[in-house]
Amino acid sequence: MSETVVITGASGGIGRATAREFARHGARIGLLARGRTGLEAAAKEVRELGGQALAVPTDVADHTAVAEAAGAVEKEFGPIDVWVNVAFSSVFAPFTEITPEEFKRVTEVSYLGYANGTREALSRMLPRDRGTIVQVGSALGDRSIPLQSAYCGAKHAVNGFTSSVRTELMHRKSNVRITVVQMPAVNTPQFSWVISRLPRHPQPVPPIYQPEVAARAVVHAAAHPQRKQYYVGASTVATILGNKVAAGLLDRYLARTGYDSQQTDERVRPGRPGNLWEPLDDEDGMARDFGAHGEFDEKASARSPQTWAARHPGSLLAAAAAAGVAGAAVATRRHWS
Template sequence: MEQQVDQQVVVITGASGGIGRATAREFGARGAKVGLIARGEAGLRAAAGDVSAAGGEALVLPADVADYEAVRDAGRRAEAELGPVDVWVNVAFSSVFAQFTDIEPEEFKRVTEVSYLGFVHGTRVALDLMIPRDKGVIVQTGSALAKRGIPLQSAYCGAKHAVQGFHESLRTELLHRGSGVKTTIVHMPAVNTPQFEWLVSRLPENAQPVPPIYQPEVAARALVYAADHPGKREYWVGGSTVGTLLANKFVPGLLDRYLARTGYGSQQTGERRDPAQPSNLWKPADQEPGHDYGAHGSFDDRSHPRSYQLWMVKHRRKLAVAGGTALGLVGLRAMTR
């Protein structure tokens, strides 16, 4: 028996901005109780306001996901104040835009601790809460870059590849145990989030997502759908994600050469980067009052508000029935001629 969505307790990491922020709003609109984990106080307070305005209940849980004990304490507080956690969504990440040889070892380590171990920590805390009840859903926010590395994002790509392997291993263990706890992963396309304004960058020009770009609400709807339908091992969002992953499967060498030729230019806007732009690698960019970045980045005029590919995934059964019916009618007409 499925739980009513307006009774759900959801915890989201990286909830102060970008995809996490949009996802918090999406769950809030269903009346859920939402625990918000991130470091930035300004973003967290604003995210809580978004959830409340949408119709949900919010709990601010300041924590660095690279710190396991902090995440554990946040999870326990969510259970104590909101109730048993039904859904845990891992979103938090950081990165460095640069060639690998321009990334300092401690920076690479920090990206890995946040973008990979942050998912491990969140998952472990969620399992410790859910396994005794034999119930719950863990959703990992993946990326097309979890299966296809691109230039200038070696730290992020490495972390996302690690998340993919971790997800597959954990999923098989849960299946082996016959556990009622489910896990799935959602691979995202390029998304219009504030990350391009606050990540460490050593590029000569402003960083940008590789077009086509989607709005964070597209990603949020996909994560909520995955939480409702965790039986599927993974979801791909956006036609660009599907195209990239299929190309990588069948012609990976050709894709290597294509990305070597286009991957640098496609990730830069053509405008000179401000060397004084904020960075959230070591401290939150939104730690000061009035520095809330929200869910959207600066590419609204170029971003798609919906994904037709995701719509087809959500309605695949109806489409299959409609397609079968259409083929049947064609066959019937042929037989009666």
């Protein structure tokens, strides 16, 4: 039986790729985002891939709008089984160049948007004692970097908030599950649509992964929510573990390299439009679908061996055992030859 899934931030990037992945499993999907052009394109893709779609224009920072969207999805498709929080916005700039209003708005979308979505999901899942919430997190929720103070602060907050909710569910002995998928640098349109005050075009810090890598991890986490966290990409593992053992060293390293590594060589005009306050789908009356991918296809990897291993621990153990047996056989032959 197919599931009913809600995805915030579904018009582009990881949210868009995740909608496609759930559609391949025949899911009924409520697509939430602000931009109508992107939402309509996402809904079309979902239907073409075998799923059902309901596009609901929603600003996740508005808790009333999120509640109304959740109600619309359940009216159309029935009880929500999986809720995936993805929606975010950001500002690329030193903290002192981000206005108080901008910082507040990033926090409302990228942190409180997750709280609003989680609240609505729990209000429906707890009485039924079933359901799964997947938070799309980031390695930057453990290890902050320069030029993204608002976004890093929001992702840190999501981790703390989710841990608190998880322990409350455990206290209730609830069958509702909540898990976080910590992401690496991903080739999404955010680098073209967030506000940037950098002199050059913003970019993800390599290694870069395609959004489909992230989407497969999200769908796997939704099906296996027993783990409290999933790490996508070896770079995420290295970043989080490195921060635990050498945070001071990373501070100095990022102070030296963190500005240049987040910018290409391309100059950008001052005051380029961003999507913090309004979606760019219909900027100047021109409908534009940004899709799942950003501008870095040539630099992005479509595979992550680490993520595959995390999703297939049995296969990894079997391969290790086979390698051990083969090694033992070689050693035995050498001993008797």
